[in-house]
Amino acid sequence: MSQDKFQWTITHCTVADAPALAHNNMSAFWTDPSWRLLWPKDIELSYLIDQCSLRYPRSLSQNRQTMRHQKAIDPTTGEVVGYARWVLPEGLDQNAAGREGVAWPDAQVPRIPQEEEKEFEKRALSAWWSPRTDMGAMDDQIHAIADRHVRGKVYIELDYLAVHPSRKGQGIATALVRSGLAFADSIGVPVQTIAFHAARGIYDRLGFKEVDRVVQRLDPYGGQGEYTTYFMVREVCGAAI
Numbered sequence: 001m002s003q004d005k006f007q008w009t010i011t012h013c014t015v016a017d018a019p020a021l022a023h024n025n026m027s028a029f030w031t032d033p034s035w036r037l038l039w040p041k042d043i044e045l046s047y048l049i050d051q052c053s054l055r056y057p058r059s060l061s062q063n064r065q066t067m068r069h070q071k072a073i074d075p076t077t078g079e080v081v082g083y084a085r086w087v088l089p090e091g092l093d094q095n096a097a098g099r100e101g102v103a104w105p106d107a108q109v110p111r112i113p114q115e116e117e118k119e120f121e122k123r124a125l126s127a128w129w130s131p132r133t134d135m136g137a138m139d140d141q142i143h144a145i146a147d148r149h150v151r152g153k154v155y156i157e158l159d160y161l162a163v164h165p166s167r168k169g170q171g172i173a174t175a176l177v178r179s180g181l182a183f184a185d186s187i188g189v190p191v192q193t194i195a196f197h198a199a200r201g202i203y204d205r206l207g208f209k210e211v212d213r214v215v216q217r218l219d220p221y222g223g224q225g226e227y228t229t230y231f232m233v234r235e236v237c238g239a240a241i
Contacts, residue, residue: 008081008172010179012107013069015057015120020080021071022052028162032198034218034227038131047128054127057120060109066090068107070179072163072172082172085160086180089189104183135221142214142229146194149211149231156184158193173202181206181234188236195230208232 013021026049029035039048060069066089072082092103102108112120158180163172184191195203212231218224 007075008170008175009073009075010070010175011073013060013071013083013109015060015109015112015116017071017080018056018060019053021060021083022049022056024080024083024164025160025162026052027164031165032196034223037218037221037223038135040132051127051129054123055129058117058124061112061117061120064108064111066092067109068104068180069109070107070176072176074167081167081170082163082176083160084158084162084176084180087157087159089154089156092187092189103187107179107183132221138216138221138227141216142194145212145214146192146231149233150192154189155192155233156180156189158191161193161199173199174206177202177206184234185237190236191234193232195232197228200230203230203232203234206234208234 026045030045030048066087068086068088070084070086071080073079074081086104086107088103158177161173161176163176181191191208193203193208195208209232210230211233214229214231216227218227
C-alpha cells in the first residue's frame with residue numbers, strides 16, 4: 001500500500017470493491033462520447049453501473065497469476081476515486097517473484113473460495129452486457145498495431161485506467177500509474193499501454209513515448225470527428241526507446 005503527495009491511498013482491490021469500481025469506471029467512460037456510441041441511446045449510466053456490479057467480482061477474481069488491480073482511495077472518506085488494471089507477462093512469477101513466490105503481491109486480488117467463484121460466475125452471466133458489435137472493427141485495427149509492436153518483446157501492460165469525473169485533475173491517475181511504474185522499474189521490465197486522448201498528457205509526463213497511433217473516423221458509427229488512440233511505451237527508469 002502506498003500514499004502519494006496528494007494523499008490518495010493506492011492499494012489492491014478485492015471482490016467486495018465491485019460496486020464502487022463499477023460506479024467509478026462506468027462514470028469515467030460515460031464522459032467519452034465515442035464510448036457512449038457503443039450503447040443503445042436509451043441506456044442510462046445507472047443501468048450500466050448495476051450490470052458492471054454483477055460482472056466485476058468475476059473479473060477481479062480471474063487470472064490471478066497475471067492480472068493486477070489497484071484502486072485509489074480518498075483516505076478522508078474511504079471513497080474509491082480511481083482504478084488501474086495491469087497485465088503481467090507470462091512467467092513473471094518465476095523470473096521476478098516477490099514474497100511467497102508471487103510477482104507484485106501488493107496489487108493482487110486475494111484468492112476467494114471456489115464456491116464464491118461459482119456464485120460470481122452466475123451473477124456475471126445474469127448481467128446484460130450487449131454493446132453494439134459493428135464498432136469492433138475499430139478495436140481490431142488498434143490491437144493489430146499494438147500486437148505488431150509487442151511481438152517478441154516483454155512488457156507489463158497498463159490495460160485500464162479510470163478516474164471518477166468529479167475527481168479528475170487531482171493527481172489520482174498519476175498516482176495509480178506511478179505505482180505500477182515503480183514495480184516495473186524494480187524488476188527491470190518496460191511498460192506499454194494503449195492511450196486515449198484524455199490521458200495522453202499523463203503518460204507524456206511520466207516518461208512514456210508514442211510508438212504509433214491509430215486515427216479513425218466516428219462518422220460511420222453515428223459520431224463526429226476523429227477517434228485517436230496512441231500506442232505508448234515507457235522504458236525502465238524512463239530511458240529513451
